[in-house]
Amino acid sequence: MTDRSSLIPLVEALANARVLIVGDVMLDHFVYGSVERISPEAPIPVLRIARETAMLGGAGNVARNVAALGGRVVLIGAIGTDVAGKRVRKLVSQETGVTDALLADKARRTSTKTRYFGGNQQMLRADEETVAPLAPRARKALLQKARQALRKCAVMVLSDYGKGVLQDGVSEALIAIAKRAGKPVVVDPKSTDYRCYRGADVITPNRRELADASGMATGTDAEVVAAAGSLIRKHALRAIIATRSQDGMTLVAARSAKAKALHLKAEAREVFDVSGAGDTVVATVAAALGAGAGLAQAAALANVTAGIVVGKVGTAVTHPAEVVAALHHQDLSSAEAKVLTLAQALERVEQWRRRDLSVGFTNGCFDLLHPGHVALLRQARRACDRLIVGLNSDASIARLKGPGRPVQPEAARAAVLASLAAVDAVVIFGDDTPLELIKGIRPDVLIKGAEYTGKLVVGAAEVRAYGGRVILADMVAGHSTTATIARMER
Secondary structure, three states: OOOHHHHHHHHHHHHHOEEEEEEOEEEEEEEEEEEEEEOOOOOOEEEEEEEEEEEEEEHHHHHHHHHHOOOEEEEEOEEOOOHHHHHHHHHHHOOOOEEEOOEEOOOOOOEEEEEEEEOOEEEEEEEEOOOOOOOHHHHHHHHHHHHHHHOOOOEEEEEOOOOOOOOOOHHHHHHHHHHHHOOOEEEEOOOOOHHHHOOOOEEOOEHHHHHHHHOOOOOOHHHHHHHHHHHHHHHOOOEEEEEOHHHOEEEEEOHHHOOOOEEEOOOOOOOOOOOOHHHHHHHHHHHHHHOOOOHHHHHHHHHHHHHHHOOOOOOOOOOHHHHHHHHOOOOOOOHHHHEEOHHHHHHHHHHHHHOOOOEEEEEEOOOOOOHHHHHHHHHHHHOOOEEEEEEEOHHHHHHHHOOOOOOOOHHHHHHHHHOOOOOOEEEEEOOOOOHHHHHHHOOOEEEEEHHHOOOOOOOHHHHHHOOOEEEEEOOOOOOOHHHHHHHHHO
């Protein structure tokens, strides 16, 4: 078993990983609303739509996961020239570290999965897509893009969702290109016929996919090892990493590697959603191999990231800080995990909203926490289901308050705020105002102290413009950080 502490330097090394991802890129579209009545036209619920979101799916989600871990990605796939295809390109452009090498094919419809939710319940999924192999010209262009991209990438991922991009000999051609370049290939399989993956270095099937491909039982450790070994020998594979839900993961390597099977226990403390966990596994394995890790280390790290992502709602990703916290055995619901970057906060806000929870926002310096602060935060939390606190950075406070401030550094102030039950997340910002933070988070409720009565509340106009509320909380008289410091200096 790989020593967990040895994985921490690997997490840092993922920033050096350069990964080529080729496969079926999709658009995951989510529509949320409420159901208040049954249609008079048919015995079906009427969904009153409140909002919608979209994110990259399929191979695009693998790219998101690699980028979230710090790696760099070239993403190759086929999209249509339709509205959904344009939306996919926009989403790719917003992912830091992901290079768009997508093919636009007029003959294809962009694969789109639209999920409709009434409250917390998914009611329907509607798919729009073209499921067919690439036309000869598109196939030639894709293979040429892959050859060029692989020159600057250390590993290739084939993300097969059965939509056609990797069919009709394309996966075999890509594996041959990688072999000639001396680069490893990691496959997330869809086909049950592994002849199309012959010669790949790592394949990451789940338990059912392993059973279907091998035609063998996969209920026990021994059965998983036997099924994986059969496929390895039959198709000249280097290794199989089988994901097994609550039973964890199993790494089985070719006999030539002289390695015994490695069984890894499931890491998840609480499972909310397993969608996208397979993408997280293949992304982590590829990024780790691209950073120079061995198979055992790559599998062990993937087991950790999978444990994190299934504890989130929806198709999610994992970030290096979360992985390091998990390796240190820190509870991800602890105070340390409440201090977030803006990107992490936006991800968490999306998870909360999928659970139909309202989000509140307040901000301040919180230099020396006093009863006035505590009263504000309690009132703020009562006004929403989840409360985010924007915290001025040290540099921001120095500009606003002058030399000698803050008294407490931002790390200490964030840790104190995060320890309070009323606070669900803390985001440190370096601007003089939290306006950009508010625009990004789009809180349902903006809360400030009553001393702002008659004054301009930063972000109030923006929040009211999209239908949010602004609340001025009652203040506790006689308490302020400035007054406290003045008394200390007497």
